[in-house]
Amino acid sequence: MQKVLSKISDDMDSKNINRTQLVKRIDIDGATLSRFLKGKHQLVFNKYGVILKEVYPDDVNARRSFCRKYSSVLKRQGNKKIAVYYLLAHGELDTVAELLNETIIKHDWEKVCRLIYLRYKGDLSGDELLKVYKEKVEGIKSKNAEFEILKGIVLLHIRYDQKNYKSMIRLSEELHEKVEELEDNYAKEFLKFKIQEATIYGLLTCNEIPRLRSVCHEIINDESSDMLFPIFKATAYGVLGESYIFTDYHKSLGYLNAAASIITNGPGNQMMKRKNMILNTIDFLKIHWKVDLDNINPKDEVEKAYLEIQKGNCEKAISILEDVSKNKGKLSAFGLTYLGIAKGNDPQILSDALDLFERSSDIFYSYLAKKNLGIMSQKCYNLGG
Known part of the structure; x- marks a missing residue:
């Protein structure tokens, strides 16, 4: 050294x-x-x-x-914990993996931070994450406020994965109050941003657009976000861009490209799952606005069907979606929406799609089904640019 x-x-x-x-x-x-x-x-x-x-x-x-x-x-353990926070906030997952190797960790904070790391990496989510959380973390009794906040952050991710968005948002508000009681400035800032990062996904899905954009701008405009929390800034750019996906092509693309650039020039392949999510969103944006369609090649079959619809190849889109339905046994809310559009805005299919969106509490993307049913405009949908 x-x-x-x-x-x-x-x-x-x-x-x-x-x-x-x-x-x-x-x-x-x-x-x-x-x-x-x-x-x-x-x-x-x-x-x-x-x-x-x-x-x-x-x-x-x-x-x-x-x-x-x-x-x-x-x-010192305290400094090791700060190192994990710093490295997570930069997407340096390979080094975090070395610090939180399961064979050597023994402190409570290491166990819960390892779950956050595994969620970032894409190895654990939803029910599987909840199972490991219950086995290794939930039963740990501690009077340490920081540890309890870390546990809460894992629960935020679980509730998002399980589509319990409103419960997630309520929990985030409780955690923010606890964060304000912390004394260590860096830990306080990291945990505040981490809670916001997790929450803005839920705000998007619940279609709380003004609140979402306010939180995103708070992260982006914070003077310390570039130096200390770039991955949180990338997330804010990405979700902010997604919030404009139906109303402002150029604004949406600009924010999404900013998010992808931070990851490319920072952690790179260490956060490939996050980067791919952003690139897939950019593809969806271009398909939706019929931009550069000949140079887009979605990996997801359902999105390929939407591409064919926008190219005017509805019969090809129907064939793709019928194959997906046959192979998977059913279509997702997006798949049903595209099928309804391809079949001339079939009201029954689109209504079934809307039902799926609403049952999963995905109010934001339910706009696709509502728009093609003719029951929702951008203005009354809270999508103002």
Whole structure:
């Protein structure tokens, strides 16, 4: 680790980085920075991260490598926890995996953070996540407010996966009150943003658009989001873009591209599932607005059917959807909507689709069925741009 610290120190000098301004920015004194660079003191991990971004602003690989090395020598559990928070907020899941290896974790906070990591990675969700939560975390009794908030964040994800959106939003409000009681500023900010990140998906699905956009802009405009919480900013851009998907093509595309760019230039393949979700949403946006249709190739068969509809190939779309129904035994709400559209806005099929949307509490995307049934306009649907 000392080789890393010496290189950082040398690079600070070669790049003429003003150490006086740097220590002021991360709220330490010059003597503390000097002791840290000489290996005689360990900085809080998020402040180390800020130093790396100052010295290597355009070299994510250097920052990743140096974060991994420092995280492997941390002495205090509190600093290890901050490291996990920092790395999760940057999508650095490979390093988080090393810190939260199931064979070595023993502290309660590690057990619950591992569930958050597995949800981010895409390995656990919904009922499976709930099962593991009950087995490993639910029964742990603790008076520590931060630990209880972490448990609540896992429950937010579970309730979203299980489509309990209103319950999820109520829980988020309770968690925000608990966060305000915390004293550690970085932990407080991380947990606040993490709760918001989880909640905005539920707000979108419930079609609470003004509230959703307000939360998204709060995250995006926060002065610390670029430096300390870029993945939360990517999520905010992505969901904000999705909220404009039916009303403003250019605004929607701009926000979605901003989200994809943060992931591409940051964690990259470590958050491939998140990036693919954004790219799939961009495909849906273009299909819906009939833009660049010849260059879109959706991976999902149901979305391929929507593409064919927008190209004017309704019979081909019907054939695709009939094959999906045969293979899966039924069509999703989206599949039924597209089938109804392909069959000349068949009112019975579209009504069945609307019923499925409403039973799953997906009010936002139920707009597709309602619009083609002729019972809902953009204006009364709360979709103002």
